Amino acid sequence: MYQNILRHPGPTPIPQKVQQAMNNNIVSHRSEEFVQFFRETSNRVKPLFGTKQDILLIPSGGTAALEAAAINTVSPGEEVVVITIGAFGDYFVSICEKYGFKVHKLEKEWGQACTEDDLIQFLKPLKNIKAVFATYNETSTGVINPIEKLANVVRTHSDALFIVDGVSCIGGVPGEMDSWGIDILVTGSQKAMMLPPGLSFISVSEKAWKVIENNQTPAYYLNLLTYLEWFAKGMTPNTPAISIIYGLSAVCDLIEAEGFQQTIERHQLMKNMVREGMRALRIGLLTSEEDASPTITAIRAPEGVDLGKYIGHLKQKYYLDFAGGLGKLQGEIFRFGHMGYCFPSDILEAISLMEAGLQDFGYSFEAGAGVKAAQDVFLTKHRN
Structure with a gap:
């Protein structure tokens, strides 16, 4: 065949070096050996996000990390803006509506990006917006949003958090979470990160952590405060995707070499x-x-x-x-x-x-x- x-x-092709790394023998995810490896590997992902913040690793698809970003920051009845330029922008709309958020949908024609002026004009009549959600790279249309510019608009024209879906591009495009002012940035393993499906990545700003501490939406598996607590121990609160994390280390080798x-x-x-x-x-x-x-x-x-x-x-x-x-x-x-x-x-x-x-x-x-x-x-x- x-x-x-x-x-x-x-999903995208997996390098042979990564496949070989994932064939390593399984070890206990609570062992000292894996804790050290987990810490080192997650730190090596930071340049791809452009952040000094921790990169939390969730054993899940990217959609779960998007849901985590929403439910950890916004409570039912609070108002959010969702910028949607395609099918995966609509994912954010569905997540937010499912949890009872009041959604203001900034919708562009499929095939077009959201501009700075689009967002400025949309935000003008709105008050008390808790978060603005945007897709960095829209998988359904092959469109990339000007995230740096949109982040600046959010900072300048609101007090909202700026939460970004980077699932189909982080690892292949500039990611400057800290300098651009992104509050939560998410990606998944199976795209530019050159891994199988099953691992998602999420990084959170200091501003967003303060909001999360006061949030009222209940969460168990996707509770980011729990992930942060266990991250300090070099672990996840549940069983991590051990083999994929082995592969992630090899991905970092390849990107660092190039x-x-x-x-x-x-x-x-x-x-x-x-x-x-x-x-x-x-x-x-x-x-x-x-x-x-x-x-x-x-x-x-x-x-x-x-x-x-x-x-x-x-x-x-x-x-x-x-x-x-x-x-x-x-x-x-x-x-x-x-x-x-x-x-x-x-x-x-x-x-x-x-x-x-x-x-x-x-x-x-x-x-x-x-x-x-x-x-x-x-x-x-x-x-x-």
């Missing part, structure tokens, strides 16, 4: 390669250059091609595995993930196989045009 070429927005700034630049390069390749093939893109994500590109259906059949054909014949559209974009776009353990050579491979599939469907284009355009982006970068 051939192995799929996984170009999804998550240099995190170089990791960020690699993701930008791959984004540009994909976008130029699609333009050369006359295939539309959902987002503008300004709003385009470095970790995932949303691509429109090639003209005259049945998108569902095309994506299925690529997987069946060429083992190239893309994700389809979500929600209102289902059947209109597919999503090309280029995050984590992904390199320019992987982009060239994927575009080459896309071209082979287009030929199978009788799509008219200059053979090799997409690969050449992407290759030119790569070569130009390395000549400079």
Whole structure:
């Protein structure tokens, strides 16, 4: 059986070094050996968040950490703003409504980012907002929000906490939690962090901890004060994802060896390669250059091609595995993930196989045009 070429927005490919690390023998999560390892490894994640705060590790998917961020800071009946630019922004809306928060929904058209002015104007008539929730990178549309600018708006125009979902980008984009003024930043293991699903990461500002101490929403498994208490002991309050934490140490090795700034630049390069390749093939893109994500590109259906059949054909014949559209974009776009353990050579491979599939469907284009355009982006970068 051939192995799929996984170009999804998550889960993403896992490096061999990480797989090997996760094969280590299991030890007791209360042992002195693991406590030391846990402390060292969690500290090594801090540069990816751009924070001096602790990085709490929760054995869960990213959604649980988003829920933890909400229920530990806001009580029923309190008012929040949720910026939603796609399906995963709507996740935050659903979480907040489930717990009885009064939600003011700042909704943008799918494919567009929220601007500073959008948020300024939205906040003007509102009073007593407890928190503003935003998605850094919207997985469903391939849009990245200007989080640094939005954080500045929240600080300047309200007393609210700024809580950010970084699940599909932290590890591949700049994350400057402390200097930008983010109060809670969350990510998950299975995307740019190059790990299997099952571990989430959350970091909390001093301002947010003070709010959490006075919060009235009950929580047990997701009580962040409990995680903080046990973190001081080098542990989690429950059984941690031991094998994934072994893998996390290997991920830190890889990022440190490459240099995190170089990791960020690699993701930008791959984004540009994909976008130029699609333009050369006359295939539309959902987002503008300004709003385009470095970790995932949303691509429109090639003209005259049945998108569902095309994506299925690529997987069946060429083992190239893309994700389809979500929600209102289902059947209109597919999503090309280029995050984590992904390199320019992987982009060239994927575009080459896309071209082979287009030929199978009788799509008219200059053979090799997409690969050449992407290759030119790569070569130009390395000549400079």
